[in-house]
Amino acid sequence: MSEQSSSVTREHFAYLAARTTQEDDFLRELKDAARSEGIPSIWIAPEQAALMQILLRLAMAREVVEVGTLAGYSAICMARALPPGGRVHTIEIVPAHADFAEKWIARSDVSERITVHRGKGNEVLARFAENSFDAAFLDADKKSYIDYLSQCLRLVRNGGLIMADNAFAFGQLFDDQPTDPEAPAIRAFNDHMATIETLQRIIVPIGDGLWIGVKLNRAFA
Numbered sequence: 001m002s003e004q005s006s007s008v009t010r011e012h013f014a015y016l017a018a019r020t021t022q023e024d025d026f027l028r029e030l031k032d033a034a035r036s037e038g039i040p041s042i043w044i045a046p047e048q049a050a051l052m053q054i055l056l057r058l059a060m061a062r063e064v065v066e067v068g069t070l071a072g073y074s075a076i077c078m079a080r081a082l083p084p085g086g087r088v089h090t091i092e093i094v095p096a097h098a099d100f101a102e103k104w105i106a107r108s109d110v111s112e113r114i115t116v117h118r119g120k121g122n123e124v125l126a127r128f129a130e131n132s133f134d135a136a137f138l139d140a141d142k143k144s145y146i147d148y149l150s151q152c153l154r155l156v157r158n159g160g161l162i163m164a165d166n167a168f169a170f171g172q173l174f175d176d177q178p179t180d181p182e183a184p185a186i187r188a189f190n191d192h193m194a195t196i197e198t199l200q201r202i203i204v205p206i207g208d209g210l211w212i213g214v215k216l217n218r219a220f221a
């Protein structure tokens with residue numbers, strides 16, 4: 001037993017990634033096609049997808065909302081962890097990304113379980129009803145994460161999951177002068193998340209750092 005976590009190195013990540021449930025050929029083809037169409041390779045890692053799928057299954061999630069569709073990779077992964085009749089509502093602001101995602105979602109095994117909503121994350125989230133989701137995944141513009149979180153605290157039911165990507169600010173969390181313009185917004189979001197008493201929360205050091213929060217109906221004690 002150990003009271004403190006072991007340091008995780010690149011070697012550990014390669015080790016765990018090699019032993020995690022792997023992505024399938026369809027997802028590999030989707031990524032190849034996205035690259036060849038000039039879509040940036042900023043989808044989640046397969047091991048992060050596996051963790052999120054496990055969490056969604058444990059939460060018995062049926063209704064999921066995602067901000068940031070890109071090529072549809074994470075939406076397809078999450079939809080695969082839902083029961084028949086479940087649905088991922090994924091929001092995307094860039095029409096070319098939404099077009100690509102819709103095309104590949106239609107070819108996927110979970111085409112009936114995903115709806116792509118075009119528009120700004122904040123505006124689309126505002127249309128959904130209170131407590132209508134079992135889980136949310138934030139993976140879009142980092143400057144809006146604090147606003148997205150406040151919307152998700154309204155939209156996700158008690159006991160549901162709120163996940164957010166890039167807690168490690170693209171690897172620049174501790175840089176004195178981060179080159180990524182979104183790094184300061186991530187730091188502000190991380191500090192804000194740490195004040196939300198009605199979320200039991202943790203940053204899991206997988207991918208670029210995954211925030212996982214469980215929404216509670218009272219402050220966590």
Ligand SMILES: C[S@@+](CC[C@H](N)C(=O)[O-])C[C@H]1O[C@@H](n2cnc3c(N)ncnc32)[C@H](O)[C@@H]1O
Binds near residue numbers: 043071
């Ligand atoms: C990191 S990518 C999402 C990756 C995707 N979740 C995956 O893992 O497969 C971020 C996406 O958010 C979109 N985006 C950026 N700002 C947005 C906004 N205000 N509202 C909705 N989508 C936005 C970008 O166009 C981009 O496609």
